[in-house]
Every structure is written in C-alpha cells, then in structure tokens.
Amino acid sequence: MKLEGVDVKAVSKTFGGKAGAFERLLGRTPRGLRAVRDVSFSISRGEVLGLVGESGCGKSTLARVIGGLLEPTGGDIAFRGVKPRLQMVFQDPFSSLNGRWRVDDIIAEPIRTHRLRPKGEVAGRVAELLEQVGLSPADGVKYPQAFSGGQRQRISIARALAGEPDFLILDEPTSALDVSVQAQILNLLRDLQSRLGLTSLFITHNLSVVRLMADRVGVMYLGELVELASADDIFTNPKHPYTRLLIDAAPDLDPIDRTLHPIPGELPDPSRPPSGCSFRTRCPYAQPLCAETPPPLRWEAAREVRCHFDLTPKSLSVPA
C-alpha cells in the first residue's frame, strides 16, 4: 500500500477566537484571527504542489495544519491510501534544530524512530545524507551552533530526507541558501522526486523556485486560496490580479533599472478582512460588485480562480 494522495477539505484555522471566562460572562466572543479560511485542494501521488503568497497570508499555518501540528478549527485533512510517513522542513533554520543535540543525532532521529536502517548502518546513512546536502560527514560531530544559517537549513533538509517520507512538507526550504547551494538542493529534491515519486507541498516566496519545482501552484491571499493552476499557466497566463502583481514584484538581476514593484496598498488585518473580495482594497480592477459579494472559487479549464471577472491582468513592469 502506498499513499495515493492528500485531500485538504475546507480547512480553516482561527487563532484566539475562543471566549475566555471573562468574555463568556459578558456573553461576547472575541474576534479571532482567521489565518486560513476554507482552503481546499488535493495533492495526488508524486505531485509537487507549490504554495505562494504574501508574508502573513497563512502558508505556514496551513502547512502546520496539514502536518498535524495544529488542530484545524474547521474542515479536515485526509490521506488516501495509507497513513503516510511525514517529514517537514521548517522556515526558520535557527529554531528547527535542537541546540543540545549533535548534528548526526539530529539527522539520525527519524531513522532511529522508524527503524529505517539496521543499527550498524545508521552512521553511514547520516554521512551519506550530509554529503548529499553539501556538508562534510565530519560535520556530524558538531552542534548546530557551529553552522551558518544556510548550513543549518541543509541539516534540516537532511533530517527530513532521512525520514524517507511519503509526504514531504517544505516551508521555505531554500530561502536561507545562496543561489549556488540552492541550485544544488533543488536538483537533489527534483532527483528524489523523480526517482521515488515523492509527494510534496512546497511553500516559498521565490517564484522562480516554485516554477522550477512545482507541478501545480496555489496562490494564497489573506488566508484564502485565490488561484490554483499548473505552474506553467500561473506564470505565463495568470488570471487573478493578485497573481499578476506577485509575479511582477519579484526583483530581477538588472542592476541598472532599479525600480521595485511592490504591490500597492497594505495587507489588510486578517482579523478584519474586507467585505466582499478580500483583495479588493488593492486590486486595480475592482468594481462595486467586489465590495458586495465575495467571489466564489470558479473552475475554468484545469484552473481555479477566485475573482468575479474573467480577466487577463496586464503586467505592470512590462510596458504594454
């Protein structure tokens, strides 16, 4: 039996919406912070689903809910086939390694927990993993404090790979890495993906990385999924205005034209999302309708879009 797929069904996560004793006395429920709102998608076996979106839009929270680290306040996660072996690479390379453990013990932990190798082979496997992520086997005896941010992130990746997961959650796995090491790690992950048919969720804010790695890409805004399509479609033909703006905001390597293209306006407060479409406060195409009714997630060919209109948003950085 193998993992057949992962279904995320109408998952919501609200922080702090529960009434304490004092509020109950006053008959009030505090307004919670709705970090993830009614998100649904499926990842099929062997697929890499990319997840992008602005800082604070709920990507890590969703990842933690899927990984079983947080209880969702609504909806559920279903694994088709067997209960999978999970591994996760965390966004912060500093808090994700136990500072009191030696690096080889850190990497060996999933191997030992799941008894993936006979005792005598653990050390050899750890050395092999260290090499795969571009560190030296001799680094195993050191403690995490002796490593730079990027080196720590690679240790964290080695630990995740050590667990031989069926389903791998990667939360910004390469944002702490310089481009050359990043390229090495991305190639390693792609190689494993094609050889082992690894199913994974790949969260990143680096659009070129997600384009390189993902089969399909989901775009999140303020806790909601606003667009989901194949990686190629998302980049060559985005349908949601937010997706377009996000693509345009990425800095290129041109040191002469130094204009930056941040998305105009500010991210609204997630505990008080705007009425109607959550993106309307920053959307260049917004109409009166957008303030009244929240747009449903529309199906269009192999794509889902949460916008009232069928737009072909224009690039801002490329003069039309």
Next chain:
Amino acid sequence: MMEQPLLSVRHLSIGLSRQGTQLPVLNDVSFDVAPGEVLGVVGESGAGKSVAGAAIIDLLVPPLRRTAGEIALRGDRLDLMSPRQMHRVRGKRVGFIFQDPMTSLNPVLSIGKQLKDTMRTHLRLGSSELHGRALDWVTRVGLPNPERILKAAPHELSGGQRQRIVIALALCAEPEIVIADEPTTALDVSVQAQMLDLMRLLHKETGTAMVLITHDLGVVAKMADRVAVFYAGRLIEIASTRALFQSPRHPYTAGLIGATPAPDGQGGMQVVAIPGAMPGVDALPPGCAFHPRCPRAQADCRTVVPPLVVLGTGEAACLHPLPERTAA
C-alpha cells in the same frame, strides 16, 4: 581624494579555536563603506558573511574570536573600545539586523514593549511619544493592525512579520550605519520590495549607510552601490554593482550569477549549480580555495594564494580572471 569612509575594516581575521588550534574562519578582509553607501555582501553559505558582520560590532561568541584587524567608525576605533563603550555604540550608532530573528527578540516580551525599550534607551523620549512612534514604526514596515502587533508575542507572528519587526527594531534608534544580515530572506517578493523601498527611503532621509549581507542577488542588484563577494573566508571580489553584474572577473562570482534561476526563462527552467561544495574551515585546500571547483584553474592555482588586486574598476583575487566584458 576619497572622503573619509564611514566604516573602515582593515585586515580583519577571525579564528575558531578548537582543541587548542586556531582555524581561520575569516582571513585578512578589508573594505570601506562611504557615508550613505549600501555595500552588498554576498557569497556561498558558510563563507563567513555573518561572522564578519558580527565582528564589526564585537558580537562574536567563543569559540570564535577576532585575531587581527582594525575597525573604525568615522575614525573611532571600535576594535579598541571597552565593552562598555561598545555597548553604547551598538544599537545607537550601529544598528544590527540578525539573520536569526529571535536573537533580536525576547520570546516572552510583547513587540510593543521591545520597540519602546529600544527607543527609550537610545533616543530619550517620553512615554507618550514612545507609543506613537512604536505604532508608527509597525505601520512603516507595512504590518496590518499595528495595535494587535504591539500586543503580540513574537511567536504569534509569521516568519515575515517577525523579520519586519526586527528591521523596525534596528532602524528605530536612527543609527549611522545598519548591518543587515539577510534582512529580507524571510519575506515574500512584494514585502521584500516594500522593505527595500523603506530602507532606501530612510537611507535618503537620514543618510544611513548599510552593509547588506544577503545571498539574494536580486536584492543586491536593486539595492547595493558596491558588492563584496566572499568565498571560504576571503574577500574574493569587490566592485560597483553594475560592473559586477555586467562583467564578473572572479570565476566564482560568474558561477554565482549563473546559478540564479532566471524568472523570465521560457518553459522548462534549469539551474546550473557550481559543481562540488565549498570546503569547510577545517579542510581548506592550499592555493586558491576555489580551485577544486574552478573551470579556469591551472597548476599555479593549487599552490599560490591569489591576492586581491585591482582589475578594471574593481578588485578581484584570482590568478586567471575572466576578461572584462564591455556592455553589449
């Protein structure tokens, strides 16, 4: 006729003591930062960028130690200062954005308290003004609902939100120079652009200079006036941003630029990794540390450590530098 640099680092070396021996982590690094200038620092993960940044304000913790070098801020020798004097320089004259956001944040204090404490110690403001300023800073770094953020504990914020608070903490004391260690890696492209805009603005308003440590070449291309490239504990190339991107002279710099997946590539994207891995501090090869991975390496590279020499408008440490490429 160079004007006096704001920050001048001369022959900085850092050693790692292990079992009685000293391993060099940073080797004879010199650079200047002019007032109002942004110096980008890039390089392989583990090359010594963070360690160099920490050494400038004397924040190395054992087993790391500065073994040589002079560091001067507007002529004041930081390397000769007592811990007491250094304490007054830190935060007030030199702001620091750490790569690990939790180094700057206390996990049990609210964001508002931490911002206010920082401003109180460095700016001598009254408490009514403090609150307003704290709100103002949270708004400036683009966080929604600043009142909630001020009350929140660090772990209640997302990775990017935390990073922005750290940026605000470093900037709110209005320092002369900010050492920013990966200030935007936790941020998405849009917020990143917004932060860079903010830093540029402050930069213009107050003339704050910046040492911008990052591995994101896109950020460097947009922000930096000059770029320093580190490899295995050495400064191997330093040049104006334009010259560096247009015509890298060191083969490592060229490889680094080539390894970036270009955002507008058509269809099947590829990344070209530089083959091999950077040697650790305990396994440095003789000669040029890059030679085992270098496509241009020749016999002499294995024995001679290349010195940093002037090449065109910049400097590079390579025995067989790439020819200068003029604008196409």
Next chain:
Amino acid sequence: MIVARSLFSTFRSAPGATLATLAIAALFAYAFLVPLFTADPFQLAGMSIMDSFTPPLWMDGGNPAFPLGADDQGRNIITAMAYGLRTSIVVGVSAVLIGLVLGGALGLLAGFVGGRTDAVIMRIADVQLAYPALLLAMVIDGIATAVVGRERSATLAIAIVIFAIGIAFWVQFARTIRSSVLVERDQDYVAAAQITGRSKLAIVMWHILPNVMAPVLVIATINLGIAIITEATLSFLGIGIPLTHPSLGALIRNGNAFLQSGEWWISAWPCLVLVVLVIAVNVLGDHLRDHFNPKLRGRS
C-alpha cells in the same frame, strides 16, 4: 559538555566567579576529607574534656593541637566544623535535589500538558508561595516529628529536615521550568520531533528537558545557599537535626551560649565558614545566570 567548555572560557573574564568556585571546591574538600582521617568529635571518643575552651593558637593559652581552639567539650574546632559543614552540605544538596525533582516533574507536566493540569499545579504553587519557606519547614518538621514520635533515629530526623526544606523549593523550580517549557514548546525542533512521530514523553525527556536545564542549574545553585541558611536557622532555633550530627547552625547555637563569657571562637568560626560558603554559592549562581542569559551577554 559544550556548555561546560564555554562556561570555563567565561571564567577568565570573571575573577569573582573563579574565586567563588575555588572557595566552594576547598570547602567541599574540607568537609568530606577531614572526617576520613579523624574520629567523630560528637562521639565520646572524639572529645577531651581536659582541653575544653582552649583558645585559638595565637591567644594566651593556645595549644598547637587546636589551631582554631576547642569548644566546651574540648572538641577541636577544625574537626568539629568539618563534620558540621558536611552535614550542612548534605542537607542542603539533598533538599535542593528534592525540590528539583519534584518541581521539575510538576513544571514539565504543567508546561507541556497545559490546560487544567497546568492551572491546578500553578494554583497550588501560588498558595504555597504565600508562606515563607522557613515557616513551612518548621510546620512540616513539627508535623513529621509528631507523627514519627520523639524517639526518632538520627537518620530519620535528618531525612525529615531535608524533606521539610526541600518541599519549600519545588515552587520556584516548577515555575521556572514551566515558563522555559512554554518557550521551548513553540520551537520548531519540537514540531520536527512531533512530525517524526516521537511520543510526547520522548519529546519532553530528550528534547525539552536538556534545553531547560540551564536556568534550573542557576536556581539550584542559588537555592543551595538558601537551603543551607534555612537549615542553619532551624538548627539555631533548636528544631530539626539532633546534636549528635550537628550542622554549622547547631555549632553556632552551641557557641552562642559562650559569647558573653568571651569564648567567641566557638561560634565565630562556624559563622565565618557559613558566610563564606553561602556568599560563594551565590556569586557562582549569579555568574551562571549571566552566562546562560543570552540577553545579558554582549547586548542590551
């Protein structure tokens, strides 16, 4: 081990802490080595009434066999103090250990399980905090003595005192550990272990516990000073440890009776040793606290 190594490297810049550590080491050696080579002065064989009230060597009537003098029973002060110090240290260390184990377990439980368990444990802690440690120890000692009866054996009496003092310490350990656990619990390395499928108990024991040990060590050190003082106070008041196994406190109490008549040395020497020990332990504790508090290291 990494902690220990970097700790020693900070001693160089803290001469006070180095001195304190040396003093503690010397006092421990004194307390545990001297009894190996001498007869117990609190048994008949160790006393010599002939020599009672011998003053220190440099005073009139001093005797080279009693450099610091002898007490009312003719015991050599140097020997008597070693036995007293040993009792003090044993009682202090054991009491702290009891507090640590009890408080540690409850603190871990409260912090990691949270919810109602946490609330109950912390409320009990709050209530206990309202009573001073000394008072609590006296009450517990009183109750235990009443239950066991007056005719208790010396070992049992010491055990009761240890327990009475130790129980007063659990609150501080529990609170500190709980708040450290609350911080550590949110760290991603704990989440990583959870994802890997480690059990709750394994996570607490192998991941969280090693990370909360640093502040515990600090409190243990500082509390050692308090425990020794508490015990000395109890003994001085004549509660607790029987005179056959006197502690420094009992020696001071004994000598106190002769202060008026000019035999100051009987109580002054144990007093001095007690003060040096407690100050040294506290200096070391402060140093450990600064060392483990990254916020105090280097930056504001």
